[in-house]
Amino acid sequence: MADTDKIKLLFVDDDPVTASILQRSGENKGYYCQVIQSPLKVVAHIEQQGADMVITDLRMPDMNGFELLTQIRSQWPDIPVVVMTGHSSVENAVQAMKLGAADFIKKPFDFDELDLIIQRNLEAIRLRDENRQLKKQIKRSNNRYGMIGSSNAVKTLFVQMEKIAEASCNVIINGESGTGKELVARALHEYSSRAQQPLIVVDCGALSDTLLETELFGHEKGAFTGAIQRKTGLMEQSSGGTLFLDEISNISDTMQTKLMRAVDSQSITRVGSTESISIDLRIIAASNRDLQLMVEQEEFRHDFYYRLNVVSIDVPPLSARREDIPLLVKYFLKKLSIQYKKYYTGFDAESMVRLINAEWSGNIRQLRNQIERCAILSDDMELYWGGHEVQNPRVNRDEKKRVQFVFEDDQLMTLEQLEYHYIEEVLRTTDGAKTKAANLLGIDKTTLWRKLQRYNKNSENY
Incomplete structure (x- = not known):
């Protein structure tokens, strides 16, 4: 060299x-x-x-x-x-x-x-x-808005986002769970004229009606038991910026009515007050359910829906952009390398094919979860993924070596014999790594060593 x-x-x-x-x-x-x-x-x-x-x-x-x-x-x-x-x-x-x-x-x-x-x-x-380098890649054309992909589905999404970002109108984002709806909402805010003002995220599905009302509209001191001081609501706090209402399909008819009035008048009234406060607010709403279908089935107010649905964006599921999976895998592995201070070369070819062809009901969120699990469990730089049902990639890597005990009536084992054979199999799957084997068995290394000694086996042979 x-x-x-x-x-x-x-x-x-x-x-x-x-x-x-x-x-x-x-x-x-x-x-x-x-x-x-x-x-x-x-x-x-x-x-x-x-x-x-x-x-x-x-x-x-x-x-x-x-x-x-x-x-x-x-x-x-x-x-x-x-x-x-x-x-x-x-x-x-x-x-x-x-x-x-x-x-x-x-x-x-x-x-x-x-x-x-x-x-x-x-x-x-x-x-x-x-x-x-990862941060530079995010800025490239196939990583615009912090979103990874170069498929036609993602390119269409980018075009929609470019057109909508500068418009200060309300938006509904449709998409399955885990597709990145919040990421789209953040991008629409960050690339808009409101970018210097706050973006506030509200998970509507996590709050009851009463709590959601006080969170959004605020309250005056003494408005209800426990209201010991005035509270500024999130709609007032986000004035000038964007309010992102996630899972909006979960709010009640009553709450929809109150929000619709606020959107129409661009003003709110705190709970316990009669004073109207002007706001300048853009609302981006998201749902993993079909809001239009809910309107048709009278499960969501049509007048509120049309106030929000000035324009809509459909975030494609992972099944519609499978060609982006290798890019997503590479992106997540680079982030995980930094997070866990380990270097990963990627997945073997067969695993990558399985990742591309798998059903991802949880979309990108589920894909990332599976990649992270493989990264944590693997001792190798090259990772393996055997499918959704596989919990330990290393143990399942060679299907021919799976643990299987067959019992014949005249060849039953004692518990001690069965324990020995199982310990022997676990040691084989860990390539003799006793600490890792002990962890898988749920015992400490000393206990494992004593068991091997009791079986009169030379533990150094594993």
Whole structure:
């Protein structure tokens, strides 16, 4: 590997013997190492040649490690700095970390110990860069409005959103649960002329009529038992901006009437008051039920429906945009890599086919849940998904190796024998990882070891 392709470490130490040992040890590990004995030359060196990481002594003439750390962090905040010293103390460690040091190590140390710190910080850099790249991808054409997709269904949705965003009219968003209706509502607000004003979200299905009324309209002090002070309602708080009423199909006929009057007059009256308060409000409503059908069946007020349904947007279900699933999988795995600090290469080909062809009644929300479950349970960078019924991807990866006990009348087992065979099978599925096997069995590792000893089995053979 050429030096330009290697990780570039810059060691700063005024002791030439220590500096030479560090350089030789680092090069033996495959790093491209450079040594500077004077901290005063470090800034010029980084400006000219750069560095992926700086490892500096703390006590040096002319400039100490704290001063150098501060200078590097102010000019190159993305370059991690590890501080090393033979005069370690808790105070020094705390001060270094407060100044932005990536880590702290005490002399003398084994280079393997330092190498672990280097690797940990390089992984953090990789995750940081992936996070930045992810944010850039979100801004691309197939990730507009924070929504992932390039299918015709999503492109049609984007066109609708572009036309509606700037209009200050009320909107109804139709779509199944988990399709991203709230994401659409937020995008309509953020790309509208009301973007600098608040967007307030209300889950209508989670509140009773009485509570919903006081939340939306507010109340005066003493309006009812427990009203110890005046409360400004959410409609008043969101004036100038947008009020997003999620699951609006759940509100009662009475509440629909009150909301309709407020929408018509652009004014509200707090509970317990007679004073009318003017508001300037755009309402975006969403439902996972067919509101038009509810109107036809007289389950939803037609006059309120038409006040809200100036324009409507239909968010496609995942079944109508299966070609977007690979993009969604990639997006979620990148986010999960950052969240769990693990790297995933993706799903194997067969799993990806299953993901694309599966029925997703919960849509994107359900897809993300399944991807996260696979990521948490997997020990490998490549993930496996066997279907909705699979709870442990690793155990079910090879269908031929499923645990199956067949009992013949003349070959019944004792409980101890049955326990042994089951433990043996769990150890096989975990590739001999006793800690993981113990967790799956619901026992601690010591108990597992004792059971294996009792069966006169050599536990090292698993």
